[in-house]
Amino acid sequence: MLTIWGRKNSSNVMPVLWTADELGLAYDHKMVGGSFGGIDTDAFRAMNPNMRVPVLQDGDFVLYESNAIVRHLARAHGHGSLMPDSLHDQAHADQWLDWHKTTLTGPMIDLFWRTVRCQPDQRNPDLIAQAKGATEKALSLLDAHLACRDFMVMDRLTIADIPLGTLIYRYYNIQVDHQDFKNIKAWYARLQDRPAYRRNVMIPFGTTLAEWDELERSLV
Ligand SMILES: N[C@@H](CCC(=O)N[C@@H](CS)C(=O)NCC(=O)O)C(=O)O
Structure with missing residues (x-):
């Protein structure tokens, strides 16, 4: 039996839970990290010395590393669905998974921490504007890529859509003015048609640190 370790409101855990759900995998879920604790233990450190979620355990x-877990689950269980068939499509999926980590995640998470996960009186409008500008610079490239396709690679959902699709929910639910990315919006609507996306990614996170904490406590 697979075990997935990590709190459901983590943008790194969500892609793993979404992937497992799309593939119809059975798994045991351990809600650890954040206010749930459980990652500062010898047993957890033995699984992931970085003491970060998610972790996948199978006997x-x-x-660890969310995108590695997404790739592994799709390779093991998702040929013909989440894992593209051809080497070229697999390489393009890898390209977008790397782009997600190296180009979009930094500014996007910076924007998230400077707004939602920051005490309201500590918010710095200049730094928020800087993080939003950097996020939207990266998103402009994503919008251009999506101009002539429905999904990131191929004509169906693949692993390339999953971590990026997770961050897009974050972007549209942070209380800032959103740039009018027509192609991203259409792709986001396509993702929202999927029950597994709604179940694993569209988890409200609030607009303030207090709301974030309260919503985290209400997760089961
Ligand atoms: N590169 C890692 C990053 C993992 C990471 O930073 N996870 C955060 C949650 S998003 C974490 O474990 N934070 C500590 C905690 O939740 O207690 C991955 O993609 O898996």
């Missing part, structure tokens, strides 16, 4: 096999 003696243990894997």
